[in-house]
Amino acid sequence: MKRAELADAFDWDGSLLNLWSFGTDAAAWLRAIHALDRAFPCAFLIGGEPAPLPDLAEIELLATGKEYTAEFHADTPCLGGEGALQVVFFLNFGLDPMEATLHPLDVPDEAAFSRLTHLLGVLAEATGQDVFLCAESGEFESHLVYAVYRSAFGWAVA
Numbered sequence: 001m002k003r004a005e006l007a008d009a010f011d012w013d014g015s016l017l018n019l020w021s022f023g024t025d026a027a028a029w030l031r032a033i034h035a036l037d038r039a040f041p042c043a044f045l046i047g048g049e050p051a052p053l054p055d056l057a058e059i060e061l062l063a064t065g066k067e068y069t070a071e072f073h074a075d076t077p078c079l080g081g082e083g084a085l086q087v088v089f090f091l092n093f094g095l096d097p098m099e100a101t102l103h104p105l106d107v108p109d110e111a112a113f114s115r116l117t118h119l120l121g122v123l124a125e126a127t128g129q130d131v132f133l134c135a136e137s138g139e140f141e142s143h144l145v146y147a148v149y150r151s152a153f154g155w156a157v158a
Contacts, residue, residue: 009146
């Protein structure tokens with residue numbers, strides 16, 4: 001699939017994009033975080049401060065801690081860096097579904113779309129689950145889905 005087929009998703013309207021993956025547990029998060037960390041420059045933050053990657057028990061604990069944020073930034077050479085596709089996973093919202101955000105302007109061209117596709121491929125393979133690209137919303141809404149990425153098939157437009 002080419003970026004042009006999803007151009008509407010990346011038109012800046014003032015909102016972010018959500019990524020959703022269902023059927024995830026602490027082990028899936030652990031596999032995903034470590035697979036993404038091997039494939040991309042990454043940062044793990046707790047309460048906005050850099051932290052080492054969590055183990056399984058820490059992931060379970062962080063998933064219940066709504067009083068602070070546990071963020072995993074993928075493909076971010078440095079925090080606030082220019083030109084990176086910054087995908088931010090929020091672990092403190094719970095284990096299932098896995099939720100992340102990205103800025104549509106981080107995908108301005110085919111090269112950036114290729115990085116996003118690679119990132120979703122790593123994520124889908126690590127979790128064994130599909131990844132939905134959606135318009136921003138506080139919860140998953142099927143009518144907001146632009147496309148789904150499936151490990152075995154790649155992109156499919158919704």
